[in-house]
Amino acid sequence: MQEWIYLVIGIAVVGVLAIAGFVTTRVRRPGRLPEKASTDVITPAPSTTVEAPTAPPTVEVETPEASAEPAAPTLETPEKPASRLVRLRQRLAGSNALGRGLLGLLSRDQLDEDTWEAIEDLLIGADIGVAPTQELVENLRTRLRVEGGQAADARAVLREELINLVDPTMDRALKVSGAGDAPGVVLVVGVNGTGKTTTVGKIARILVADERTTLLAAADTFRAAAADQLSTWGERVGVEVVRGPEGGDPASVAFDAVKEGIDRGVDTVVVDTAGRLQNKQGLMDELGKVKRVIEKQTPVTEVLLVLDATTGQNGLIQAKVFSEVVDVTGIALTKLDGSAKGGIVVAVQRQLGVPVKLVGLGEGPDDLAPFDPAAFVDALLS
Numbered sequence: 313m314q315e316w317i318y319l320v321i322g323i324a325v326v327g328v329l330a331i332a333g334f335v336t337t338r339v340r341r342p343g344r345l346p347e348k349a350s351t352d353v354i355t356p357a358p359s360t361t362v363e364a365p366t367a368p369p370t371v372e373v374e375t376p377e378a379s380a381e382p383a384a385p386t387l388e389t390p391e392k393p394a395s396r397l398v399r400l401r402q403r404l405a406g407s408n409a410l411g412r413g414l415l416g417l418l419s420r421d422q423l424d425e426d427t428w429e430a431i432e433d434l435l436i437g438a439d440i441g442v443a444p445t446q447e448l449v450e451n452l453r454t455r456l457r458v459e460g461g462q463a464a465d466a467r468a469v470l471r472e473e474l475i476n477l478v479d480p481t482m483d484r485a486l487k488v489s490g491a492g493d494a495p496g497v498v499l500v501v502g503v504n505g506t507g508k509t510t511t512v513g514k515i516a517r518i519l520v521a522d523e524r525t526t527l528l529a530a531a532d533t534f535r536a537a538a539a540d541q542l543s544t545w546g547e548r549v550g551v552e553v554v555r556g557p558e559g560g561d562p563a564s565v566a567f568d569a570v571k572e573g574i575d576r577g578v579d580t581v582v583v584d585t586a587g588r589l590q591n592k593q594g595l596m597d598e599l600g601k602v603k604r605v606i607e608k609q610t611p612v613t614e615v616l617l618v619l620d621a622t623t624g625q626n627g628l629i630q631a632k633v634f635s636e637v638v639d640v641t642g643i644a645l646t647k648l649d650g651s652a653k654g655g656i657v658v659a660v661q662r663q664l665g666v667p668v669k670l671v672g673l674g675e676g677p678d679d680l681a682p683f684d685p686a687a688f689v690d691a692l693l694s
């Protein structure tokens with residue numbers, strides 16, 4: 313009888329232990345979300361439910377090869393220059409108020425004196441300059457009188473006259489080739505902050521897009537960051553930069569870079585210079601020296617003056633002085649995207665007799681476009 317009692321107690325103990333074990337297992341087993349949860353907003357399980365693994369991890373962490381030997385930077389492929397002005401035409405929104413305003417006035421039923429005066433005001437307000445404004449108004453008056461002032465005609469006549477004013481006959485090709493085996497040398501000059509270094513970086517991209525071998529010269533030894541800025545531009549497209557000691561002689565950096573360019577047989581050397589105010593005689597003399605020193609080896613093929621389009625008439629005074637010192641051959645008009653004064657293109661060309669060759673239409677790396685009069689006027693009238 314006693315044996316029976318022990319047996320019953322034994323079975324009861326085993327039963328209790330089995331039930332306890334089952335409950336414990338259910339609690340520890342990681343829970344799967346119920347089916348319904350997948351269609352509901354999923355709230356991540358509280359992190360406290362995740363158990364830290366007790367066993368050491370079996371997966372070995374591999375050291376990436378890149379950390380042993382730095383990978384070569386991936387070079388960018390700059391956009392071909394030909395398509396740029398079309399892509400960037402909407403950036404001329406500030407200036408195309410001029411085109412729209414002119415079209416609005418010219419399509420009035422009566423082109424009376426008040427209307428012609430309003431047209432003149434618009435043109436002068438856009439910095440075209442007094443003489444070109446009078447010339448344009450005179451031509452429009454004559455042609456619209458003779459040809460009849462229908463709205464559609466007025467648009468075509470205005471387009472033609474604006475293109476004539478911007479002058480499609482000027483040679484706007486950037487002179488980037490030297491004679492024989494010598495490299496072309498582009499010297500980039502201008503007052504402070506107009507966008508010289510940025511423009512040199514962007515020109516390097518244009519040259520790379522045109523498959524030309526290129527070397528940059530950081531002859532802006534005055535502003536410490538300028539050489540670094542230029543190196544960054546160069547690295548992105550695989551173009552090397554020759555630089556000298558901070559505060560060193562800019563003419564010496566330019567000389568070394570051009571020598572290097574000749575030795576290596578590159579197609580083009582582009583020389584960045586420090587910004588300088590046109591009324592600082594010492595700095596202007598220094599610029600003259602940079603050019604003379606380069607030309608001991610090979611001619612400078614292009615002297616590009618960088619003008620900030622937003623500075624208006626002040627830019628014209630700068631242009632004149634720079635031109636006297638280094639014989640400017642082309643203009644890069646920057647920040648045209650932030651300006652309502654697109655007419656400065658006409659004014660500066662008239663003042664200097666030198667063509668606008670490049671226009672800056674933004675801060676993006678390929679936002680520098682070769683200037684094309686017809687595409688420019690079409691953007692103004694769009």
Ligand SMILES: Nc1nc2c(ncn2[C@@H]2O[C@H](COP(=O)(O)OP(=O)(O)OP(=O)(O)O)[C@@H](O)[C@H]2O)c(=O)[nH]1
Nearest residue numbers: 504505506507508509510587646647672673674675
């Ligand atoms: N919106 C706009 N900004 C531009 C353009 N070109 C240059 N910039 C900006 O103008 C500023 C000045 O450019 P930099 O290239 O440093 O000017 P810099 O002439 O070399 O300056 P300094 O060496 O001090 O004379 C930068 O913030 C450029 O991004 C342009 O076409 N449009």
